[in-house]
Amino acid sequence: MDTATQLVFLAVVAGRFLLPLLIPRFPLPAILACLVLDGIDQSIFQAFGHDPPGYQGYDKAMDVFYLCVAYLSTLRNWASGAAYRVARFLFFYRLVGVLAFELTQWRPLLLVFPNTFEYFFIAYEVLRLRWNPTRYGLRFWLWSAGLIWVVVKLPQEWWIHIAQLDFTETVQDVPWFGPAVVLALLALLAVLWFAVRPRLDAVDWPWRVAADPLPAEMDEARERAAWTAAHGRVWSLASLEKVVLVGLICVIYAEVLPGLDASGLALFLGLAAFVLVNAGLALWAARAARTVESAVAAFAVRVAVNSGLVLVADRLLGRDDGGLNQAGAFFFVLLLSLITSLHDRFWPVHQVRSGATHHPVPTR
Structure with missing residues (x-):
């Protein structure tokens, strides 16, 4: 080209x-x-x-x-x-x-x-x-x-x-x-x-x-964090959904992107571990009241954390096959960070809408 x-x-x-x-x-x-x-x-x-x-x-x-x-x-x-x-x-x-x-x-x-x-x-x-x-x-x-x-x-x-x-x-x-x-x-x-x-x-x-507009009780990051601190769990339906969502999407991309040599099952299981670690860190941050109002800033923090986790995991694995595919790893870090940060941000809103909002009786 x-x-x-x-x-x-x-x-x-x-x-x-x-x-x-x-x-x-x-x-x-x-x-x-x-x-x-x-x-x-x-x-x-x-x-x-x-x-x-x-x-x-x-x-x-x-x-x-x-x-x-x-x-x-x-x-x-x-x-x-x-x-x-x-x-x-x-x-x-x-x-x-x-x-x-x-x-x-x-x-x-x-x-x-x-x-x-x-x-x-x-x-x-x-x-x-x-x-x-x-x-x-x-x-x-x-x-x-x-x-x-x-x-x-x-x-x-x-x-x-x-x-x-x-x-x-x-x-x-x-x-x-x-x-x-x-x-x-x-x-x-x-x-x-x-x-x-x-x-x-x-x-x-x-x-x-x-x-x-978001529900009044969910329109600020600190309110969503308070909900997560009170109701969030690492082992939960939300975490399971994120594991499936991130895993399937990243395996699909792994089949498309050139230069990646990883089995779909290994990639899925590795990403599942990262999703659960992210869930634990998000729950800790919510309970410690360490919230970030800006979605962009929260995404940037998550990217930085996940990039560090990838480097640590690569060192611990001690691979001798030529090292980490940095471009591929960074792409999946971005994808995982975006999906999990949006899910964590929106899940409390969904739960409040479905559980605390009174809707008219359906007519159809």
Whole structure:
């Protein structure tokens, strides 16, 4: 690659890492921006004369990253416990499917484990723009997920991963395809305007694009730390979720990143140990009232601590195989630190919303 192509490549990859960080504060516009960048990044690469080898694996890994941040944002933002439970299943189901695909490279797995979570997340946030999601019960959210799964995602996954068709190339090669897509979109808009819109419930509030405010008792770091000090445990459901989340995502990246020579099981177990150490340190800091209000500062502290732990572990292991892969280790430190710091920051909010907030009785 020449210099210009390298800069474009780095800019796109940086965008796919940085844009998701806006999802917790601006859920709908940020995830739509991630979706658009996901859809055009390969075309951008090709326009500059570079078609990255192994693009499929890179694309799935980057998808998993922004979907992970979206899932973590549900801990912070979602008031509907029923919608959260559906979203959690859809997210981890997809995560398992992506890992299975990376290990086997068998494309039908991406059809069996479709990315329903992403569009379910979008559907929730579209509804939250004007309506209170807690008005709707588990049945409503299950039907919503089912319709997205069958009507939207299965055809899309078949198109992309089984038929391996490209939208732009199909429009160019099949004369009637472009007009047919336009007519289908117009028909959908007509149905939404004339059939769905008149049946919508009365709106509950003005437009809400930004995430809802945190509960008053959870809007400061010291309050979240106090909750963690009182209720947090190293051996807990939260720690188990972090172990699975960090482990699966990092194993997926290990299959994609070049120059890494580590078995998936060994990496998963090593990361699990680091997650539990992080949980213990976070609990100690909460009980010692050593809190950091800034999310960026808290992340930086965690990166520094985890970097030190990696160096200590490498020394203790006393390996003679050429030493630590510093670039790979630092990447996983960043990934682990980001996921665990966001989870630790948002988990108390989720617990308070689900356990201490009184919601209206669902009407659907």
